[in-house]
Amino acid sequence: MKTVAEGWPIVKGDYMVGDPRSRIAVITLASQINPSPEVALWGSSKTENLGVEKIIVNVISNCNIRYILVCGMESRGHLAGHSLIAIHENGIDETGRIIGSEGAIPFIENVSKAAVKRFQQQIVILDRIGLTDPEKITEIVRRYKDRGEVYPDQPLVAISQKKRQPTFTDSLSGDIIISEEFIMDAAAGVVCPTKDF
Structure with a gap:
């Protein structure tokens, strides 16, 4: 059975590819920590939307990955790890x-x-948010890199959905102000950047 999708990793990002047969990927959040070649993927994630999407797409397209170590310091406001x-x-x-x-x-x-x-089915999350000690991270990687079986299904290549279009045309018609840069139409569940005046 094929365990890794052709062209893996599927989406580009701020990460390093190690051993695609490893059972563990490491997400260092906003911290820069020297990578280990013993992991499938090692990289940062600073956003709670696109960063999370990239992790999901790249992980489910490699059935060998069964664990994600979430470590490093959170990105303020975005809380990518959380x-x-x-x-x-x-x-x-x-x-x-x-x-x-x-x-x-x-x-x-x-x-x-x-x-x-x-x-959710394929992965076990190892929550070590705040851990930045390279030796302790390496210990965890070595404990999990060969643990468990390959996920018993084909790699899943997640096809990007078409981006939702805002239901309003004027940025001032959103009903929730998120920040100076973003507003939201709560009924549509759409977040859009505000326009420059």
């Missing part, structure tokens, strides 16, 4: 919002509910 853990535990609602995430804009627009479900 959002990754929340999507794993709770999934997304009908609008694409990560249930239970406290990130600034925790909306998933390019990954289907089916892909999120697969991520």
